[in-house]
Amino acid sequence: MGNSRNIPDIVVGRLPVYLRALSLMLAEQCEYTSSHELGERLGISSAQIRKDLSHFGEFGKQGTGYNVAFLHEQIRQILHVDREWPMAVVGAGDLGRAIVHYRGFVPRGFRVVCVFDNKPERVGEEIAGIVVQPMEKLAEELSAKNVQVAMIAVPLEAAQDVADQLVQAGVRAILNYAPINISVPPDVQVQYIDPVVHLQHMTFYLK
Amino acid sequence: MGNSRNIPDIVVGRLPVYLRALSLMLAEQCEYTSSHELGERLGISSAQIRKDLSHFGEFGKQGTGYNVAFLHEQIRQILHVDREWPMAVVGAGDLGRAIVHYRGFVPRGFRVVCVFDNKPERVGEEIAGIVVQPMEKLAEELSAKNVQVAMIAVPLEAAQDVADQLVQAGVRAILNYAPINISVPPDVQVQYIDPVVHLQHMTFYLK
DNA sequence: TAGATTGTTAATCGATTAACAATC
DNA sequence: TAGATTGTTAATCGATTAACAATC
Numbered sequence: 001m002g003n004s005r006n007i008p009d010i011v012v013g014r015l016p017v018y019l020r021a022l023s024l025m026l027a028e029q030c031e032y033t034s035s036h037e038l039g040e041r042l043g044i045s046s047a048q049i050r051k052d053l054s055h056f057g058e059f060g061k062q063g064t065g066y067n068v069a070f071l072h073e074q075i076r077q078i079l080h081v082d083r084e085w086p087m088a089v090v091g092a093g094d095l096g097r098a099i100v101h102y103r104g105f106v107p108r109g110f111r112v113v114c115v116f117d118n119k120p121e122r123v124g125e126e127i128a129g130i131v132v133q134p135m136e137k138l139a140e141e142l143s144a145k146n147v148q149v150a151m152i153a154v155p156l157e158a159a160q161d162v163a164d165q166l167v168q169a170g171v172r173a174i175l176n177y178a179p180i181n182i183s184v185p186p187d188v189q190v191q192y193i194d195p196v197v198h199l200q201h202m203t204f205y206l207k
Numbered sequence: 208m209g210n211s212r213n214i215p216d217i218v219v220g221r222l223p224v225y226l227r228a229l230s231l232m233l234a235e236q237c238e239y240t241s242s243h244e245l246g247e248r249l250g251i252s253s254a255q256i257r258k259d260l261s262h263f264g265e266f267g268k269q270g271t272g273y274n275v276a277f278l279h280e281q282i283r284q285i286l287h288v289d290r291e292w293p294m295a296v297v298g299a300g301d302l303g304r305a306i307v308h309y310r311g312f313v314p315r316g317f318r319v320v321c322v323f324d325n326k327p328e329r330v331g332e333e334i335a336g337i338v339v340q341p342m343e344k345l346a347e348e349l350s351a352k353n354v355q356v357a358m359i360a361v362p363l364e365a366a367q368d369v370a371d372q373l374v375q376a377g378v379r380a381i382l383n384y385a386p387i388n389i390s391v392p393p394d395v396q397v398q399y400i401d402p403v404v405h406l407q408h409m410t411f412y413l414k
Numbered sequence: 415t416a417g418a419t420t421g422t423t424a425a426t427c428g429a430t431t432a433a434c435a436a437t438c
Numbered sequence: 439t440a441g442a443t444t445g446t447t448a449a450t451c452g453a454t455t456a457a458c459a460a461t462c
Binding site: 156191 | 219220222223224226227228231248249250285286287288292294301302304305306308309311312315316317355356358363379380382386387388396398399400401402403404405406407408409410411412413414
């Protein structure tokens with residue numbers, strides 16, 4: 001089949017995990033892999049991997065499996081990370097700083113290009129070569145740098161307001177590190193990272 | 208019904224999100240809430256919330272809904288965060304440092320009590336009052352401090368080895384920030400945080 | 415060829431939703 | 439009481455898995 005819209009979101013969510021495993025295999029010089037090998041590495045069934053990929057096209061060969069480099073490239077294109085997305089970070093505290101310093105974005109399709117904070121003492125500070133801007137500059141900077149993707153790393157009290165400003169400035173995908181559900185228009189993507197949610201999920205099973 | 212084992216993992220995974228919303232409502236002085244209000248805040252159906260909670264007991268009253276403080280306390284107990292879990296952090300780079308500085312753990316049931324790194328120049332350094340220990344001290348420290356929960360904040364090349372050492376030292380829940388799937392025995396919980404996975408999930412829907 | 419593995423179909427399994435009696 | 443909302447059942451919907459013909 002392939003390529004139509006109507007792909008289940010849960011399938012889309014697994015593609016980045018497949019891509020990550022394929023990158024690793026590339027680094028390990030594997031030329032070919034199979035749905036079985038991939039499934040074993042990721043702890044999911046080979047049938048699920050074949051089914052997931054079948055939504056987007058036919059990428060393998062009977063008998064030999066998948067060419068790692070080829071499948072990697074195909075998934076990069078499907079996820080639109082065959083390019084570099086400029087990103088904004090809002091919040092220059094400890095977390096914002098760590099995000100800006102992280103070297104794992106660029107090899108996977110993203111680059112932090114601007115950082116904002118509303119505390120006067122943080123404005124002007126330089127983080128990994130990027131000068132922290134005041135919130136007043138948000139719209140102007142984002143439009144100048146064509147930023148559609150942003151990360152929120154501010155205290156929870158400020159998160160909704162920041163989200164509103166980002167949407168206003170044209171951002172269409174937000175990764176929110178503040179521990180709060182934010183509301184955005186239906187055409188804006190939101191994802192959440194809250195370590196405590198994961199920790200509490202695990203402690204359910206402990207003792 | 209309530210309280211048996213056989214709760215779907217997907218249901219367990221939503222409880223921390225419910226708990227987070229209830230904390231916020233507590234802070235907002237809401238005394239009562241309903242499955243409708245909660246669902247609206249979280250963007251899920253009221254039926255799902257009632258169904259999820261029904262796995263654990265009966266917490267509401269017809270006509271009036273749920274007492275926020277009571278439901279909050281019940282979910283805290285279900286998730287075993289009606290106590291404080293001591294945690295270890297492995298990796299004292301930018302990310303590890305940000306994790307140790309994060310003040311959001313303690314109010315939600317967790318406290319970082321030790322930090323490890325294998326780089327000699329980082330050992331001995333103090334982060335938020337905690338002295339960085341060498342990896343050789345891992346087993347000894349974890350057992351002395353009764354640590355069952357750990358976070359991995361090391362480069363991906365080191366993550367599997369660190370995970371092995373943590374398991375060896377008695378850790379039963381691991382939150383892995385390294386962008387790699389790690390293997391652990393079946394009785395050890397693992398959760399992953401990889402911001403790029405979330406970003407790539409969103410860029411699928413962009414442009 | 416013989417062995418392996420794909421892509422796909424149909425069956426199974428599980429999760430979500432709608433509806434409503436019970437009752438505060 | 440009248441209105442609201444629960445907990446639960448049954449129906450619906452969707453996701454996963456098993457199986458296999460096709461074929462490299």
